Amino acid sequence: MKNSAPGALQQLIDALRVLPGVGPKSAQRIAYHLLQHDRPGAQRLGDALLGSIATVQHCERCNNFTEQPVCETCLDPERDTSLLCVVETPADQVMVEQTMTYRGQYFVLMGKLSPLDGVGPREIHLDRLLRRVVDPAFGGVSEVILATNFTNEGEATAHYIGEMLKARGVKVSRLARGVPAGGELEYVDAGTIARAVLDRRAV
């Protein structure tokens, strides 16, 4: 039987499967919707995808997304370079920033330890975090604040990093449990996170 879908349309349907949670049926529905009702939006999305792939890389210092070799946050001369806050994702960094209680620098893991999913210390590049902390070329870090989520995996990640850094004589603290157990930072109000920063404890 001849497939009546034209090549470019089928390619679009197939390509949409890259989106999390999009199966064949919804890929087809999205493709029809875009081509039928929102070609300008599809154009913007296509441009943004190709543009971001071409320009967005990881910051050499903090590992966050950036369009420059080193991001604006890392280059900000008003930030305290002796404090380094470790977060799981860029969204978590934004949440900590919004508390207005922290003016140090960041390291973004872009993930968390998750042995069941095959994500170990190497996969989240903890060697780069270690170098960031101990290499004098990055400026001396006197304290590392672990701000991973208070989920099982976030706690395990904080524990692992804490042990790794303490073995090198680095002072390490963890956000206080103002954050509800099991809570993800992204969904916690800024006031709670602010309290947790102030109450951070040495680990």
Place this chain on the structure above:
Amino acid sequence: MKNSAPGALQQLIDALRVLPGVGPKSAQRIAYHLLQHDRPGAQRLGDALLGSIATVQHCERCNNFTEQPVCETCLDPERDTSLLCVVETPADQVMVEQTMTYRGQYFVLMGKLSPLDGVGPREIHLDRLLRRVVDPAFGGVSEVILATNFTNEGEATAHYIGEMLKARGVKVSRLARGVPAGGELEYVDAGTIARAVLDRRAV
């Protein structure tokens, strides 16, 4: 406060909102996922979006998506040009094709009448359907088979088109309703069985 998200990343997050059901949080998560874990997939999707916008248009005869002025189905010399099957979407046409019982031509509404959503006869271009049926330039159509869905809106659409075409003296039929193939009466709703009794055929 400075937004730490770089321009191209924020543009991607904003552009992802064009997808149905994607809010700000999930747009952010999808953007991070693609940039972190699936740049080849993001590249394919970007290429496919721009490629399909540039090439996919509507067939002059049947209104389905095509990369040519007239689609392959409409140009197929083995099809019976005297039969025209009206469906709501390209996916519905594929379903009818898969039955292997129909070898006529199609008209794809790319929608259905939905007065509550402001979709009237003009919005689904019923004038084009009418021209397709009555204009001799398209070859004579002797029967139009209405294969819109058996939903309230699909039924209303079929009814409206049926009246429109019968007023022009065109022979119109509707897909039979009845018990699905393989269906056990015990699990079919009473309304379907009632219709199947009314539409019973001699054997």
